Amino acid sequence: MTTMTVRERGNMWSYRSLIWNFAQRDLKARFKGTALGWLWSLVVPIATLVIYSVVFSTIMRMEPPPFGNGNKGNFTVWLLAGLTAWSMFAGSLNTAIGALLGAGPLLKKIYFPPYTPVLGSVIALLIQSMIELGIYLVVLTALGNVSWTWLLVPFWLVIFAVFLSSISIALAVLNVHFRDLAHIIGVAIQLLFYLSPIIYPMSLIAGKSKMGISATTLISANPITQFIEIFRDLTYGLTPGSPLAWLYITVWALAMAWVARRVYRARALDLSEEL
């Protein structure tokens, strides 16, 4: 029997079952009571994909880079890569930011670490994204565009997950204190969408800018850009991606983890009073 203050029950690992249960709750609640169930999670991405494909490849005649196996590129497939990675980012933030408010009644009655419901919803979202990712990889396989570089995708996913979880925890905690943060984040996500090479390739960006910093620098500095670029390199271009980009996303993930920890320590421990 150990002496402890009531809150110290263990580290993140000891709460894995709770986190997993929150994730399951999110997944089950999302698709219960809908006739098509899981299929719904694909309706929005497919619609987005179709719309962007039509607009950018048919109307604006955007030229996609060639596949890694040497074949001529396909804009829709190339776009799917970007959208898959993007929807992990945007989806996590959108669902996780409200996770603490959603768990509010519970947090006021029972103690559990507030990060658990947030991580639960990030995990739920990532699981949902696996369907999209799977479809994308099946399409690539059908096109014969497969290589050993796919084996690096899990590593990319781990770094991305750390990055997403950290941002989500920080924002979810702050959102309890500042309830309008969700709106601001909504706008910021939209802005980031256009600051990331999802619907346009990096090669298309005009080099010079009137404001001093070039658009290329700005877009490259965006960590989402690097996450998307590496993902495309691994799966579409079939190259391992530049070491610098890997380093860049790792540093970002760790920095966000540090920020999340700071925010959590400073703001999350008395949440039960704010909710």
Added chain:
Amino acid sequence: MTDPAVRVVGISKKFTLHTEKRNSLKERLVRGRARTDGDFWALTDVSFDVPRGTTFGLIGNNGSGKSTMLKLLAGVHRPTSGSVIANGRVSALLELGAGFHGELTGRENIYLNGSILGLSKRQIDQSMEKIIDFAGIGDFIDAPVKVYSSGMYVRLGFSIAVTVDPEILIVDEIIAVGDEEFQRKCFDYMFELRKRGTTIVMVTHSMGLVESMCDQAAWLENGQLKAIGDSRDVVRQYLDTVNDREVAAALPQPVAETPQVVVGGEHPRLGSGEVRIVGLEYLNESGSLQPVLMCGDPATFRMHYRATESLRDVVFGLGFRHETGVTLAGPNSENGPTPVPVLASEGFVDFHVPRLTLQPGNYEVSVAAVKRGHTYDHVDRGFELRVRGHDGSEPGLTRMFGHWTAPALTVEPSVVSGSPR
């Protein structure tokens, strides 16, 4: 083990009061930081130990800090200063079914709620049958909890919580929910836990429960520890203070000129009127006027009358009717010891009891002055009487004062504890 199960050391808890909540960035930017209306100390420097294996009650008025204390014990809030140390796994039942998700079925919610309470999936799997059985909600277990009745909701919540098999259980006034059958189940279970050596900390307003279930109790008032110790002593101290306060708040009733006639009394006033009872007073041992009488204490009922003729052999009577509608007693002066003569003026008669046997509660008092079948005056339920107690109530409407003895034992009892069936 001599270590206490829970040790509370110098705990204080401050809440910041805001006139208006400014929890949006917009408001922060436009109007700056919220003005604080000062701090509210829900608890100041409270320390106590809960010995292992005992049941500990927290009592006090509303707003005294009991619930805050429980939340600190459960870890929901952090203390502003001081610390709570728990030796063992804590399970808190501050609200049953708080973590249920309406769309999920009862079974799915068991997994979710169980893991919040710290159970692993395997433990939940093992306890699943027991939980479903204890909740007794039948086939509803596979229906979404949003279709549950509130009773079923609570039962499922309790079933999950008690299955955690905690070493330290923290309970907020939850036993009061559910039907009679379920309440008994809860009590049986709590008894079971006590026997197994679980430490229980509970908040309740039922003094009877504290006396019967708790070994020790702490009395909080305005966030401070007022008394701690044997639960009976603490309850007695608490009740005495509450009683005193009630007495102080209720101004001693002056002798009423005419009895307050209770609306709805079937026969408010009867009689020929040669003698009219104009007031009823309650006096304590020392003869001072009381708005409230204490069960077990000496009491005097003083009936003031006004007579237009001098009469002999007037019989005065009192009737005590409990708020539940039961008439408990009807003492009258017919049986003496001395006849009460009445002069044509104002006066009073006293009825003394050495020990008030009425249980705490509210009573309606009827008064009458009669003579062999003739009614001079009768006021049906014209007066109110409040009786309060020094300790938690026993069941029933009257208290039998007595003492218990047992013959000296010649052999050691072989069975020390048994099932209370």
